[in-house]
Amino acid sequence: MRRSAAVRAAIALLALAPLVAVAVGVGLSLGAGTLSLGAALRGVEPDATVLFRLRIPRVVLAAIVGAGLSVAGVALQALLRNPLADPFVFGLSGGAAIGAALSVAITGTALGAAGVSAAGWIGLLPTQFAAVLGSLAAAVLVFTLGRARGRLHPERALLVGVVFNSFASALVIALEAVLAPEKTQAVLLWLAGTLGYEPEPVLVAAGAVVLVAAAILTALAGRLNLLALGDEGAAALGVDVEWTRLLSFFAASAAVGAAVALTGLVGFVGLVVPHAVRLVAGPDHRVVLPASALGGAAFLVLADAVARVLFRGLGTEPPVGAVTALLGAPLFVLLLRRRT
Amino acid sequence: MTAPLLAIDSVRYRHAAHVPEAVAGVSLRVDPGEVVGLIGPNAAGKSTLARIACGLLRPATGTVRLRGDDAFALARRERARRVAFLSQEEPADLPFTAREVALMGRAPHLGLWALEAPGDRALAVAALAEADALDLADRPVAQLSGGERQRVFLARAFAQDAALLVLDEPTAALDLAHQVLLVTAVRKRARKGRGALLVLHDLALAGAACDRLVLLRGGRLLAEGGPQDVLRPEVLGEAYGTQVDVVPDPATGQPLVAPRIPR
Numbered sequence: 238m239r240r241s242a243a244v245r246a247a248i249a250l251l252a253l254a255p256l257v258a259v260a261v262g263v264g265l266s267l268g269a270g271t272l273s274l275g276a277a278l279r280g281v282e283p284d285a286t287v288l289f290r291l292r293i294p295r296v297v298l299a300a301i302v303g304a305g306l307s308v309a310g311v312a313l314q315a316l317l318r319n320p321l322a323d324p325f326v327f328g329l330s331g332g333a334a335i336g337a338a339l340s341v342a343i344t345g346t347a348l349g350a351a352g353v354s355a356a357g358w359i360g361l362l363p364t365q366f367a368a369v370l371g372s373l374a375a376a377v378l379v380f381t382l383g384r385a386r387g388r389l390h391p392e393r394a395l396l397v398g399v400v401f402n403s404f405a406s407a408l409v410i411a412l413e414a415v416l417a418p419e420k421t422q423a424v425l426l427w428l429a430g431t432l433g434y435e436p437e438p439v440l441v442a443a444g445a446v447v448l449v450a451a452a453i454l455t456a457l458a459g460r461l462n463l464l465a466l467g468d469e470g471a472a473a474l475g476v477d478v479e480w481t482r483l484l485s486f487f488a489a490s491a492a493v494g495a496a497v498a499l500t501g502l503v504g505f506v507g508l509v510v511p512h513a514v515r516l517v518a519g520p521d522h523r524v525v526l527p528a529s530a531l532g533g534a535a536f537l538v539l540a541d542a543v544a545r546v547l548f549r550g551l552g553t554e555p556p557v558g559a560v561t562a563l564l565g566a567p568l569f570v571l572l573l574r575r576r577t
Numbered sequence: 578m579t580a581p582l583l584a585i586d587s588v589r590y591r592h593a594a595h596v597p598e599a600v601a602g603v604s605l606r607v608d609p610g611e612v613v614g615l616i617g618p619n620a621a622g623k624s625t626l627a628r629i630a631c632g633l634l635r636p637a638t639g640t641v642r643l644r645g646d647d648a649f650a651l652a653r654r655e656r657a658r659r660v661a662f663l664s665q666e667e668p669a670d671l672p673f674t675a676r677e678v679a680l681m682g683r684a685p686h687l688g689l690w691a692l693e694a695p696g697d698r699a700l701a702v703a704a705l706a707e708a709d710a711l712d713l714a715d716r717p718v719a720q721l722s723g724g725e726r727q728r729v730f731l732a733r734a735f736a737q738d739a740a741l742l743v744l745d746e747p748t749a750a751l752d753l754a755h756q757v758l759l760v761t762a763v764r765k766r767a768r769k770g771r772g773a774l775l776v777l778h779d780l781a782l783a784g785a786a787c788d789r790l791v792l793l794r795g796g797r798l799l800a801e802g803g804p805q806d807v808l809r810p811e812v813l814g815e816a817y818g819t820q821v822d823v824v825p826d827p828a829t830g831q832p833l834v835a836p837r838i839p840r
Contacts, residue, residue: 459684476658
């Protein structure tokens with residue numbers, strides 16, 4: 238890479254901007270019904286309502302979640318020095334599952350009523366609220382258990398995360414045995430990653446969280462590069478390794494928390510978008526982080542549009558978490574083969 | 578009189594409870610213009626002392642000063658502008674190119690978004706040339722041989738532009754010509770008022786490369802002085818527990834150390 242990081246980042250963002258624009262265009266024009274964009278913009282009903290109340294919030298939602306999961310994936314891969322790390326590696330998926338399952342189990346009790354009112358105050362469903370709480374609690378637990386003698390050990394944290402996620406799925410299976418089947422069905426479907434229609438304040442709040450997290454991580458990008466040299470190598474170049482880890486961990490967790498609140502667990506995006514970006518743009522995080530935000534947003538908007546169109550005839554929608562993997566896996570293999 | 582680049586005063590360090598001290602009360606200084614060699618048998622505490630000198634390990638007692646300032650009171654980035662460290666254990670599987678790794682040496686000089694200026698890029702290229710790694714510039718480090726990689730990491734240390742270089746066994750992976758190149762580059766820097774602390778195993782090279790040698794054993798200082806004073810059969814025999822011969826180089830008079838191996 239002969240060009241400076243600033244120039245390469247600018248090139249990557251300029252190259253990705255049209256992709257995002259196309260994705261948004263596709264996302265806005267495809268859906269359960271047909272829509273005339275021109276009519277909608279002139280205020281003709283029902284097209285205007287479909288565009289402004291359904292399609293635009295849905296596209297914005299997908300973009301926020303795709304960007305948040307992708308930047309979190311980049312950060313966690315760098316901070317754990319492991320290419321297999323995904324946004325849920327710190328036990329976030331297990332925590333979200335426990336939270337959601339528990340909320341379903343105890344809704345109707347006094348504790349459940351308190352949870353419902355707290356969640357309603359924020360504008361989230363109790364299940365969403367509980368899932369976010371569960372995933373963030375799990376992240377803090379795994380991060381804490383991954384530390385020994387005053388510093389984070391990546392292998393240790395990864396192991397604890399894997400063990401915790403297994404423990405959580407066992408717990409959820411046990412809860413399922415106790416709960417009514419239709420209740421567990423709803424929880425499982427939501428956990429599989431479903432894009433719905435969120436109230437505007439929730440969208441704005443989640444978007445702000447993802448934006449701030451992406452900015453913090455991009456500011457840390459130079460330090461994340463140096464972490465590849467090892468803790469000592471980074472420290473010898475003036476990096477406060479512990480502080481960098483802690484700050485990037487919290488920024489990534491906040492972005493993932495926002496994504497979990499909006500959609501449950503959308504897999505694959507946070508693992509594969511960063512790798513796809515690296516295959517094209519190289520390993521420099523100062524380029525990879527902002528590029529992954531745009532790439533992740535475009536990818537999830539497109540995946541959602543494809544999901545809506547493919548299953549239009551069936552009158553249903555698969556969880557977008559399934560579509561991302563169905564669509565992303567072949568695309569990624571193609572990219573991998575072309576580059577090597 | 579300018580402050581010494583490095584002044585270590587009676588430092589002690591233990592890696593874990595219930596193990597012997599790795600460094601048990603050592604003092605050491607490097608003045609501007611000086612190349613100092615740290616020699617001694619395995620587990621003498623050389624690498625530990627090198628890390629203490631860079632502020633990477635904090636000694637239990639004793640002080641470390643870089644140009645007169647307490648190394649542990651300096652901001653991390655300021656410390657990294659005063660001392661550059663090359664470890665024995667640099668990673669082999671980096672996805673970055675040699676140029677990008679050399680540019681990492683500029684990190685302590687960059688601002689919030691860590692974006693390098695043209696001046697930083699020029700310094701990185703000069704550092705690559707100084708380490709004879711310019712032809713590797715655009716190759717990923719993971720694809721290089723051990724010796725090539727070592728030259729790239731050396732370029733990173735040069736690009737850091739610190740007055741003091743601390744190099745832990747920098748010549749271990751290098752062929753003869755590149756050992757000479759490294760020593761020449763380090764000595765050239767010293768002539769401009771900089772300095773270096775080199776951990777070396779090759780005693781003949783240490784004698785040729787360094788102005789002063791510090792011999793450690795069991796975490797303690799066993800001998801210190803010019804190569805002629807330290808590289809003597811009775812001193813080395815005691816330090817390493819094996820018999821050695823030392824003969825003067827017929828051309829330069831520098832001490833040449835040869836192990837005595839029964840056949």
